[in-house]
Amino acid sequence: MHYSKRNKHLNGKGYTLLEALFNFVVFIMLSQIVLLVLAWIQQMNATFLTNEGAAWELFIQDMQQYFVEVENVSLSSDSTSIDIYYPIQTIYTINQSGDVLRLKKNDGNVPLLIGIKSVFFKWDNQFISIEATFQNGIKKERKFFVQKSQE
Known part of the structure; x- marks a missing residue:
């Protein structure tokens, strides 16, 4: 068994x-x-x-309207802010506040781009370069032609 x-x-x-x-x-x-x-x-x-690409392209579309009929442009000493002067005594300032790139007007602030870590401007007499670094490390850069006003 x-x-x-x-x-x-x-x-x-x-x-x-x-x-x-x-x-x-x-x-x-x-x-x-x-x-x-x-x-x-x-x-x-x-x-x-990730919506950085879409947000950046919308920002580019908005920014192009601010560089038409410009009298003068001045850059801050640390290249993180830019003042845009128009012929009718209007000054717009574009700078970073926290993680927002904003446009300062007479009547307040307009957010242009949200979620950025840093932004740098470069002024080359006819062109403005904007380089932005987003919170996740993505870097975007664009160069704009500045159309001066006819005096």
Whole structure:
């Protein structure tokens, strides 16, 4: 009787090395698929959920209107603020306050770009360059032509 139980166990009813290898291969394939899906989700988040590109392009569209019919432009000593002078005794100041790039008018402040870490201006007699660094480290730069007023 003892012999028959041993014989039954040796007849292949147990867990074999081949089954273990098959389970291991299936596990490795499933883990690779999970890693690919996670990488794809992260790439989609980086592409669709960051709105810095869209916010920057809207900011560019808004900024172009401020550089038409300009009398003079002056830059602050640390290049973080710019004053725009217009012929009708109007002065606009663009500077950073916290994480917001704002336009100071006579009647208050207008937020132009939100979520920035730093901004630098460069004035080259006909062109203004604006370089902004967002909170997540993305850097954007654009150069504007300044149209002087005809006196």
